[in-house]
Amino acid sequence: MPVQVPKDKGIDRTLSIFLDGYEFIQKRTQKHHLDVYETKVLGKKVALLSGEAGVKLFYDNEKMKRNGAMPPHILNTLFGKGGVQTLDGKSHEHRKRLFMSLMTPEGLEELQKLTTRQWDAYTRKWEKKNKVNLFEESLELLTKVGCEWAGIPIEEKAVPKRSKDLNRLIEGASKIGPQYLASLRARNRLEKWIESVIHKVRQGQHETRKGSALNEMAFHQDLNGDLLDKQVAAVELINVIRPLVAISRYLVFGAVAFEENPEWKEKIHSNDEDLRCFIQEVRRYYPFFPFLAALTTKDFEWQQYHFKQGQMVMLDLYGTNHDPRIWENPDQFEPGRFRDYKGSIFELVPQGGGDYDTGHRCPGEWPTIEVMKASFSFMSKHLTYQLPKQDMSYSLREIPTLPKSGFVMKKVCNK
Ligand code: HEM
Numbered sequence: 001m002p003v004q005v006p007k008d009k010g011i012d013r014t015l016s017i018f019l020d021g022y023e024f025i026q027k028r029t030q031k032h033h034l035d036v037y038e039t040k041v042l043g044k045k046v047a048l049l050s051g052e053a054g055v056k057l058f059y060d061n062e063k064m065k066r067n068g069a070m071p072p073h074i075l076n077t078l079f080g081k082g083g084v085q086t087l088d089g090k091s092h093e094h095r096k097r098l099f100m101s102l103m104t105p106e107g108l109e110e111l112q113k114l115t116t117r118q119w120d121a122y123t124r125k126w127e128k129k130n131k132v133n134l135f136e137e138s139l140e141l142l143t144k145v146g147c148e149w150a151g152i153p154i155e156e157k158a159v160p161k162r163s164k165d166l167n168r169l170i171e172g173a174s175k176i177g178p179q180y181l182a183s184l185r186a187r188n189r190l191e192k193w194i195e196s197v198i199h200k201v202r203q204g205q206h207e208t209r210k211g212s213a214l215n216e217m218a219f220h221q222d223l224n225g226d227l228l229d230k231q232v233a234a235v236e237l238i239n240v241i242r243p244l245v246a247i248s249r250y251l252v253f254g255a256v257a258f259e260e261n262p263e264w265k266e267k268i269h270s271n272d273e274d275l276r277c278f279i280q281e282v283r284r285y286y287p288f289f290p291f292l293a294a295l296t297t298k299d300f301e302w303q304q305y306h307f308k309q310g311q312m313v314m315l316d317l318y319g320t321n322h323d324p325r326i327w328e329n330p331d332q333f334e335p336g337r338f339r340d341y342k343g344s345i346f347e348l349v350p351q352g353g354g355d356y357d358t359g360h361r362c363p364g365e366w367p368t369i370e371v372m373k374a375s376f377s378f379m380s381k382h383l384t385y386q387l388p389k390q391d392m393s394y395s396l397r398e399i400p401t402l403p404k405s406g407f408v409m410k411k412v413c414n415k
Contacts, residue, residue, distance in 0.1 A: 026319030059354030151212030
């Protein structure tokens with residue numbers, strides 16, 4: 001007798017995504033100790049996947065595709081139209097190679113150096129300020145790092161405006177009303193700006209560094225040997241700087257983790273292996289991307305559930321990073337768990353899972369880790385500050401979430 005896979009009965013659960021936030025899938029699958037659960041979102045049957053087995057299925061290219069899966073309001077803001085996230089098969093592999101080609105050891109070392117240099121410059125400015133909001137300041141700091149690394153020219157006075165727009169893409173994508181509209185306008189402004197830079201590069205009016213993201217996106221040829229449409233090239237270049245700026249969220253969570261686990265601030269000061277463990281635990285423990293979406297390519301059975309061709313599937317990233325079948329004491333912050341960790345590519349999934357080249361796993365995991373390394377290392381070795389009274393709690397209902405105060409420091413000193 002086949003087991004009946006549990007379902008949400010009756011009504012549509014779109015609203016529950018807002019109510020349950022990061023725990024929307026986890027609340028349903030983990031309650032039943034299963035990897036699959038059926039619900040209804042926007043009037044359609046959706047299969048929710050979680051856990052290592054769920055991740056494996058989600059990244060099976062024979063059974064899942066991405067084109068058509070992304071809700072339009074996310075495409076219009078966070079990702080933009082025509083980017084690598086929406087491609088499948090050969091065209092995805094070809095475009096993905098473009099991103100992977102940026103991740104050379106020299107490129108990553110350069111990124112680490114740029115990040116340290118900006119931390120030094122920014123903290124000298126912070127010393128003269130009464131109070132510093134780490135989230136707001138790191139948005140600017142990382143905009144400078146991102147543009148410099150990608151080879152995009154940016155004037156000093158434009159940094160606050162561009163960094164706010166890059167953050168609007170992230171914050172407005174899951175909202176409705178004014179915040180969503182602000183995100184749409186931000187995308188419009190950013191694409192126009194980057195399109196004009198790409199135009200100048202193609203016309204020979206701006207010289208680029210070979211191997212830089214700007215150069216590679218401007219001159220990348222698709223499978224027919226044609227240059228990318230200017231708008232698509234802009235979307236892909238923004239696909240490099242937007243997530244680099246988004247690392248600001250991990251920096252704030254890391255600063256909170258330092259406060260709650262001061263012994264780890266000491267440890268990473270002198271030990272690179274501890275620094276690596278701390279970074280992995282920040283990425284596992286704190287909420288960032290809640291879930292991903294795909295569509296099934298055919299009818300098939302999996303764990304006694306019948307998937308229908310064209311059905312929407314959502315993968316639980318936050319819940320998988322907190323799955324008690326994978327992680328001991330998943331809701332405790334314990335960097336030491338990563339000392340001898342030898343997990344599969346389907347377990348630790350803050351930036352997606354599976355294979356980089358053939359699947360959609362984030363090509364920016366190494367750059368993310370490099371930026372976090374440079375930042376946490378700088379913070380633990382050179383930064384002293386005092387903390388005024390503030391609310392560092394964060395809500396799992398809000399997507400994307402962040403400690404409420406943004407982490408405010410006073411009497412900052414770069415020693
Ligand atoms: C994809 C998270 C940093 C570029 C993704 C995905 C997630 C993610 C969840 C989706 C994976 C999938 O669809 O299967 C993050 C987080 C970051 C981060 C939390 C750090 C805060 C970066 C950086 C870059 C980057 C630094 C570039 C330098 C991309 C691109 C994709 C992607 C281009 C699409 C890949 C594809 O569709 O094949 N990221 N990312 N990300 N990320 Fe990141």
